[in-house]
Amino acid sequence: MDNVRPLGGDVYEIDTRMAGYSGITAGYLILGDRPCLVETGTSTSAPVVRDALTSLGVGTGDLATVVVTHIHLDHAGGVGDIAGYYPSAEIVVHEKGARHLADPSRLMASAKMVWGDKLDVLFGTLAPTDAARIRALGDTGSIDLGNGRTLSSHYSPGHAKHHVGLLDSLTGDLYVGDAAGVYLPETGDLRPATPPPDFDLGVALDSIALFEALGPQRLLFSHYGPVEAVPETLERSAEELRVWVDLTRQARAEGLDLNHAVAMVRDRTRERYTALRADDATAEQFELLSGAPSNVAGILHWLDRTPDA
Numbered sequence: 001m002d003n004v005r006p007l008g009g010d011v012y013e014i015d016t017r018m019a020g021y022s023g024i025t026a027g028y029l030i031l032g033d034r035p036c037l038v039e040t041g042t043s044t045s046a047p048v049v050r051d052a053l054t055s056l057g058v059g060t061g062d063l064a065t066v067v068v069t070h071i072h073l074d075h076a077g078g079v080g081d082i083a084g085y086y087p088s089a090e091i092v093v094h095e096k097g098a099r100h101l102a103d104p105s106r107l108m109a110s111a112k113m114v115w116g117d118k119l120d121v122l123f124g125t126l127a128p129t130d131a132a133r134i135r136a137l138g139d140t141g142s143i144d145l146g147n148g149r150t151l152s153s154h155y156s157p158g159h160a161k162h163h164v165g166l167l168d169s170l171t172g173d174l175y176v177g178d179a180a181g182v183y184l185p186e187t188g189d190l191r192p193a194t195p196p197p198d199f200d201l202g203v204a205l206d207s208i209a210l211f212e213a214l215g216p217q218r219l220l221f222s223h224y225g226p227v228e229a230v231p232e233t234l235e236r237s238a239e240e241l242r243v244w245v246d247l248t249r250q251a252r253a254e255g256l257d258l259n260h261a262v263a264m265v266r267d268r269t270r271e272r273y274t275a276l277r278a279d280d281a282t283a284e285q286f287e288l289l290s291g292a293p294s295n296v297a298g299i300l301h302w303l304d305r306t307p308d309a
Helices: 046-055 079-085 095-102 105-115 118-122 201-213 230-253 258-272 280-289 292-305
Strands: 004-008 011-015 026-030 036-038 065-067 090-094 134-137 140-146 149-155 164-168 173-177 182-184 189-191 218-221 225-227
Touching: 011 046, 026 046, 026 218, 046 079, 065 079, 065 140, 079 090, 090 095, 090 149, 095 134, 105 118, 140 164, 164 201, 189 230, 201 230, 218 230, 230 258, 230 292, 258 292
Parallel strands: 036 065, 065 090, 090 134, 173 218
Antiparallel strands: 004 011, 011 026, 026 036, 140 149, 149 164, 164 173, 182 189, 218 225
């Protein structure tokens, strides 16, 4: 299939074709003795992911584990559907997100408020998962991939309070979710992901430092793809966070409302990103991956609740 790419170490990148786009959200299949899917993508992506797994020889009774880095709908919106396709798979998520997979009503209501009419097109509807099938992770945990291989989880909030990074004991791959930002492989651009309501600069920087301390050999971004230059990329992740926070803090000090703050930050960061100087399709892809309105709103929310920041 043209949306499946082998990455070595029995790891396969799956383009989930979010909302019909390519290169927006990746899922990853670790194809070992106990096959594990990392990230499902959206509900509307679930059939795409199922077909990809089928092409790799994973039948309905073969998938052992589904794990998500966090419960945002572009990462976990397909969990309920995938759980239905693979009835023996265990669903693994941080404990702060587990109840929302069992009963998604509050999560979907919140998403509806944010996305409005775009919700169905972009994400679809997160179906509930039987609570008995969900394993809730604490600050650390381990997923058995078979034959002595494990995927260790590491609590990494800042982007979201229910976020974990996942380290493969065999390959050294670190699945970073959104904690290190979003990466555009076509241009090499890296941009932060700082949505409300959970963004916290200090905590986010601590999570990036934790990732560096884990000593990964490669970073696997959910948005999007593998990156081998680990220290340099994590350093850039931290720098991008500081730049966006500093500019948003300046806009707030000038008394700008959200729309004007977004316009100022977008204008003053434009030259940092090749994608925004490229063709319209690439710029649209980058904005969908890491929208300035969401980023600025998240930073403003953090500044409002953290007066001394």
